[in-house]
Structures are given as structure tokens and as C-alpha cells.
Amino acid sequence: MTKNEQLNIITDRYLPAFFTFAMSKLGNSADAEELAQEIAFQCVDAIHRGNIRSNFDAYIWSIAHNTYKRWCRKSRLSTQDVDDGASILSNIVSRDLPIVEQLISDEETNIIRACLSKLTGDYRKVIVSFYFDELSIREISSRLMMSEGMVKFYLRMGKLKLKEVLNMQKVGEKSFNPSEFTIYKSAIDFSKVDVWEVFKRKLPCQIALICHDKARTVSEISLETNVPAVYIEEEVELLCETGVMISPAKDKYRTNFHILKKNAVAQVKEQFIKLYTAYVPKVIAAFEKYLPELKACGLFKHDATRNQWAWYFAQFVVNFDCEGHYLSAEDFPQILSCGSKAIVFAEEAQGSPWAMSHTPIYLEKCVIHPFDMDVLGRGLRQLELRNPRKAQVLYDVYCGQVKDEDKALCAELIEQGYVLNIDKKLYCNVAVSTAESRKLFEQINSELIKELRSLCQPIRENIARIVKTTIPEQLHGYVKGFTETWINFYAGMYFLEMLYKEGMLVIPEADDLTPVTYTIEQK
Numbered sequence: 001m002t003k004n005e006q007l008n009i010i011t012d013r014y015l016p017a018f019f020t021f022a023m024s025k026l027g028n029s030a031d032a033e034e035l036a037q038e039i040a041f042q043c044v045d046a047i048h049r050g051n052i053r054s055n056f057d058a059y060i061w062s063i064a065h066n067t068y069k070r071w072c073r074k075s076r077l078s079t080q081d082v083d084d085g086a087s088i089l090s091n092i093v094s095r096d097l098p099i100v101e102q103l104i105s106d107e108e109t110n111i112i113r114a115c116l117s118k119l120t121g122d123y124r125k126v127i128v129s130f131y132f133d134e135l136s137i138r139e140i141s142s143r144l145m146m147s148e149g150m151v152k153f154y155l156r157m158g159k160l161k162l163k164e165v166l167n168m169q170k171v172g173e174k175s176f177n178p179s180e181f182t183i184y185k186s187a188i189d190f191s192k193v194d195v196w197e198v199f200k201r202k203l204p205c206q207i208a209l210i211c212h213d214k215a216r217t218v219s220e221i222s223l224e225t226n227v228p229a230v231y232i233e234e235e236v237e238l239l240c241e242t243g244v245m246i247s248p249a250k251d252k253y254r255t256n257f258h259i260l261k262k263n264a265v266a267q268v269k270e271q272f273i274k275l276y277t278a279y280v281p282k283v284i285a286a287f288e289k290y291l292p293e294l295k296a297c298g299l300f301k302h303d304a305t306r307n308q309w310a311w312y313f314a315q316f317v318v319n320f321d322c323e324g325h326y327l328s329a330e331d332f333p334q335i336l337s338c339g340s341k342a343i344v345f346a347e348e349a350q351g352s353p354w355a356m357s358h359t360p361i362y363l364e365k366c367v368i369h370p371f372d373m374d375v376l377g378r379g380l381r382q383l384e385l386r387n388p389r390k391a392q393v394l395y396d397v398y399c400g401q402v403k404d405e406d407k408a409l410c411a412e413l414i415e416q417g418y419v420l421n422i423d424k425k426l427y428c429n430v431a432v433s434t435a436e437s438r439k440l441f442e443q444i445n446s447e448l449i450k451e452l453r454s455l456c457q458p459i460r461e462n463i464a465r466i467v468k469t470t471i472p473e474q475l476h477g478y479v480k481g482f483t484e485t486w487i488n489f490y491a492g493m494y495f496l497e498m499l500y501k502e503g504m505l506v507i508p509e510a511d512d513l514t515p516v517t518y519t520i521e522q523k
Contacts, residue, residue, distance in 0.1 A: 006047045006056065014060060015040060025068055035071055039064045073134065115165045117228035120218040120251070123158035124229065126151055165219065172224030174206045179262070181205035182351035183344065186485050188332050191340035193242050199346075203227065204235055208255045209348060211245065212472065215252035243337035244344060246474065256335050257344035258471045258482045265349045268466075271459045272490050276498040282451050284504050287313050290444055297437035301398065302420060302427040307506045311516040312431040314499050315371070316438075318445040320491035321456040322484070331481035343478070343485045354497045355489070356517070357382070361391045368394065368430075371517035373496075375507060381515065384416055394418055395520060398428035417513025432520045463487055 001009075018039045022032035042063050046052055052059045116124060122144065129140045137155075141148045183199045185191070199205050203225065210216055210224050218236060222229040236253050239245035246256045260268070291309060299312065332341040353374035359382050361368040368391050370382040385391045393409045396402050397419050402410060410426060413419040420427045464483045471482060499505045508514050 118222045126154040127158045175226030180350045183346040187342035192338040193336045212255040215254040260347045262348040272494040299431040319495040321453045354493045367521045430518045
């Protein structure tokens with residue numbers, strides 16, 4: 001017989017017989033109808049595979065009996081508990097089944113397992129317990145500590161979700177081509193959450209990108225990354241615990257900070273490069289003009305190098321028009337789980353080596369401002385002065401008030417390049433911002449801002465528009481905070497990079513430990 005003839009026989013002759021057979025075994029019309037459909041499904045599947053070549057009737061009834069045996073084994077305590085239906089899970093291979101049931105190919109088995117990996121939480125646990133562990137409804141209820149009614153619910157709904165996943169088997173690009181991702185933080189108070197530690201692996205970075213534009217389910221994240229849901233659940237839980245992700249609706253997750261996507265990053269960079277191509281020559285001219293006056297302001301008490309003066313000038317000269325746009329505490333959202341008010345922001349790009357990190361050290365009479373940059377190739381030198389006493393000794397050197405008990409710390413500062421020993425006299429090698437120098441920069445910046453103001457407005461408007469249209473909805477009240485943070489971040493970074501390219505700034509040699517990005521601000 002041909003396949004079509006065999007299929008016609010199943011439809012015309014065997015379907016009523018399957019129902020009669022199921023009724024005789026189960027005595028319940030609803031369950032009998034479901035079992036009959038399952039038997040028919042298995043028979044049609046066997047015909048399509050070309051497995052029935054002889055003794056057609058015997059083969060068909062062997063499928064019917066084996067399907068019924070599996071039904072009973074699955075429902076052990078009560079056949080009414082079974083909700084097997086015509087689910088694709090009825091095709092899962094079990095080594096305990098007779099050879100006639102081994103009809104599914106390894107490829108299809110892998111597809112089913114891949115679909116199962118995308119199911120979340122109790123849906124996955126119930127289906128795996130029922131079909132793979134072959135537990136009864138009552139046993140699953142006991143294992144998962146839920147009612148038998150809920151087990152049946154998750155079993156029924158899980159299979160529907162499984163079919164949905166089967167129809168969504170398009171694996172996302174993030175699974176094989178993860179995006180670049182760099183994260184930053186600007187905080188106004190102490191934070192126990194280290195966002196760089198949280199996002200040091202690729203998977204949390206990709207999850208943040210996937211969930212940035214809208215809330216996503218674990219299954220959707222799983223499909224996009226091609227990572228089983230059981231592992232995504234753990235990652236999402238950790239991200240929510242730190243506060244960088246929220247759950248605005250049941251079983252959905254949304255990134256809780258702003259990410260600038262790569263097309264916007266390129267667009268913003270182009271604008272800043274254009275800005276500084278026009279502006280930097282004016283800055284270099286101002287540096288040459290005012291350097292003699294600056295040297296008279298007492299920043300250094302020794303003959304500092306021209307490069308030290310250039311780096312100091314670059315940090316205090318105006319690089320963007322921020323007048324009227326300064327941030328207050330209300331512009332910082334409290335989004336970290338430790339309660340810190342901070343603006344966490346990221347870009348879908350590889351971080352620039354010119355990006356600066358800064359943690360001020362507050363002392364009684366001054367504030368020490370260390371700025372670290374990867375382009376200097378020395379790691380986080382900020383940590384070297386995190387000890388307040390050591391930081392105080394650095395300022396004491398500048399003031400000429402070193403105590404005998406601080407000589408060991410002085411030796412350490414000399415070794416690290418913060419202090420110089422010239423002819424047995426100690427000099428602070430960090431520029432000190434004095435009242436005279438700040439007054440001079442007020443004059444310098446008042447002249448330069450006239451050249452800068454008209455060039456800045458289009459950039460501010462563009463960044464504000466990008467933030468407003470792309471920021472997660474729960475952060476809409478902080479558009480200004482994120483806009484100005486992005487402006488300050490990119491302005492500082494591209495301004496220094498352009499000054500370096502134009503020859504005003506020089507990166508010290510590897511063995512030169514001069515802290516060119518450090519300043520001490522006298523109160």
C-alpha cells in the first residue's frame with residue numbers, strides 16, 4: 001500500500017476503533033477521545049516515516065497498545081490526571097519504550113529539548129518532571145510543593161508555550177554576535193554596587209541590551225541569546241538584586257539605566273569631533289597666551305614640565321557650554337539596590353581609552369581629584385591615595401609641613417611619583433588649584449565660551465532627543481540628568497583626545513609616573 005492509502009485507512013477505518021479501544025480502557029469519554037487522538041497521531045507519524053511496510057493491522061494495534069501503556073505509566077495513580085493531548089512532547093524518546101515507539105529522529109529530539117530549554121520556571125519544571133522524570137501528578141505536586149490542580153495547569157499551559165516556542169525557533173543574533181558594551185556610573189553618594197563587576201561578563205551585558213527598549217520575558221531573552229532559560233533566570237535575578245534591572249510586570253524584565261546604541265554613539269562622536277576640530281585650535285592659542293600667568297599662580301613649587309602645565313590647563317579650561325544646565329541631587333535617580341543616587345549609563349560600543357574615572361578624596365583643607373584613564377596605561381592609580389592619611393601627607397608636602405612620623409608615607413609617595421625629592425627637598429608633584437588660578441580661568445573661560453556656545457547647542461538638542469526617545473520609561477523623570485551626564489562624559493573624553501592629536505598633550509612614557517591627571521583643590 002502507498003502512504004496515502006495507509007492514511008485513508010486510518011481515517012476511514014481505525015479512528016472509530018481507536019475511540020472504542022480507549023473507552024474500554026479508560027471509561028471516560030473526554031480522556032478516551034484524547035487517547036484516541038494520540039494513537040492516531042502516532043500512527044500517522046509512523047506512516048509518514050515509512051515504518052509500516054507489512055502486517056499493517058498488527059503494527060497499528062501495537063502502536064495503540066504501547067501508546068496506552070505509556071498513558072498509564074504517566075498517570076500511574078489516576079488516568080484522569082493525564083493531559084498528554086497531541087503535544088509534541090508525545091514524541092520524546094524513552095529508552096524504556098518498545099522499538100515501535102522509537103519513531104522520532106535525533107534531530108527532532110534535539111529540537112524538542114531546545115524548545116524546553118526556553119521555557120521558564122514552573123512550566124519547565126512540571127513538563128520535565130512529567131515527561132522526562134516520569135513522575136505522576138501527585139509526585140510532582142509533592143516535589144514542587146504546589147497543588148495537583150496547579151500541576152495540571154502548568155502541564156497544560158506549558159505545552160501551549162512549548163508550541164509557541166517551536167514556532168519562534170529563530171535564534172537571535174546576540175547568540176553568535178554579541179554587541180560591544182561598556183558601562184559607566186556617576187554617583188553623588190556612596191554606592192556599594194560595583195556595576196563594573198556586575199557587567200564584567202558578556203551575558204549580563206547582552207541581557208541589558210535586549211531588555212533596554214522594552215520589557216522582555218525570560219523566554220524571549222533565552223531565544224535571543226540561545227542560552228537556556230534556567231541560566232537566564234539566575235542572571236536576571238542577580239541583575240534585579242543590584243537594581244540595574246526591574247520587573248515592571250509579572251515575568252517581564254526591563255533594564256533600569258540608559259544605553260546609547262551603537263548608531264547613536266557613532267552619530268554623537270561625529271558631532272563632538274566636528275565641534276573640537278573647530279574649537280581646539282583656539283584652546284591651544286589660549287594656553288600659549290596665558291601659560292606665563294598660570295605659572296605665577298603657585299600651582300607647583302618646583303619647575304614642572306610643560307606637559308604637566310598642559311594637562312592641568314586641559315582639565316580646567318571650558319570644553320562645553322553647560323551654563324544653566326548644572327545637575328542637582330533631584331536629577332540623579334535612586335536606582336541601585338544599596339540606595340545610592342547614581343546615574344548608570346552604558347554604550348553599545350567598546351569603551352574609549354580616553355574615558356576618565358574619578359573618585360575625589362575629601363580632606364579638611366582640600367579635595368584631591370584623581371582622574372584615571374586607560375590611555376595612560378597604569379590601571380586605577382586612584383586606589384594609591386584612597387588612604388586619607390596618605391592623601392593628607394601629599395598636601396602637607398605642598399604646604400611644607402611634613403611630620404617625622406610621616407616619612408614612611410613620604411617615601412611611598414616618592415616611589416609612586418606623587419612627590420619629588422630635589423636636592424633633598426620634597427616637592428608635591430600634583431598641581432594645586434589655588435584661588436589665583438581659579439580666578440585666571442574665569443577670565444580665560446569667559447573669552448572661550450563665546451567661541452564655544454553656538455557650537456554646543458545642536459549637540460545638546462540631539463543628545464536630549466536621543467535620551468528622551470530611548471530611555472526606559474521608568475526613568476523618564478531623569479532625562480535631564482542622563483542628557484547632561486552624556487554631554488559631560490563625551491565632552492571630557494573627545495576634548496582630551498583631540499588635544500592629544502593636535503600635539504598639546506603628551507602621554508608620559510611607561511616609566512614616567514608623573515600623575516598628570518591629578519589635581520588638588522584648595523578650599
